[in-house]
Amino acid sequence: MGDIIAGHGVQYHQYADDTQLHLAMCADNTAAGLSVLAACTSDVRLWYMHNGLQLNPDKSESLIVGTSPQLKQAIPVVPSVTVAGVNLQVAEQIKVLGVVLDQRLTFEKHATAVAKSCNYHAQAIRHIRHLLTLDLAQTLACSLILSRIDYCNALLHGAPAATIHKLQ
Numbered sequence: 001m002g003d004i005i006a007g008h009g010v011q012y013h014q015y016a017d018d019t020q021l022h023l024a025m026c027a028d029n030t031a032a033g034l035s036v037l038a039a040c041t042s043d044v045r046l047w048y049m050h051n052g053l054q055l056n057p058d059k060s061e062s063l064i065v066g067t068s069p070q071l072k073q074a075i076p077v078v079p080s081v082t083v084a085g086v087n088l089q090v091a092e093q094i095k096v097l098g099v100v101l102d103q104r105l106t107f108e109k110h111a112t113a114v115a116k117s118c119n120y121h122a123q124a125i126r127h128i129r130h131l132l133t134l135d136l137a138q139t140l141a142c143s144l145i146l147s148r149i150d151y152c153n154a155l156l157h158g159a160p161a162a163t164i165h166k167l168q
Helices: 002-007 030-050 068-074 108-131 134-150 161-167
Strands: 011-015 018-022 080-083 086-091 093-096 099-102
Touching: 002 011, 002 030, 018 030, 030 080, 099 108, 108 134, 108 161
Parallel strands: none
Antiparallel strands: 011 018, 080 086, 093 099
């Protein structure tokens, strides 16, 4: 399958049963890139069928990433993306391996989701704190809270200070 995708000039990542396709295109000429993507996903779907597998395009998501001016130019022109014969609406954000990616890669929504999850677990620990030893409370805090803050934090390098502040 990788050879089929690469044959279309599309970049890809695969893990477990998930395949991500990445295609760079100019904001002022998206039609050519979208036709390449449609052809690529149709060929992938055929490969799946020939190998006794099923591609479920309804579970697929699409995201256009760019600068604010690029997005203003591209989004009105590209309201949907065709994947294996199914039109998918372009999302404002998607979640990939627990990381929320937005259209401008600001990671603001990711930081908000991480902070919300950490606050939830901190409150849960607070409710049972009187039943725990100090060592056990610290272990729970490290495993439930710090692990979430540390997960994929390298992606936040260069993020705006306001985004980082949410995690402080």
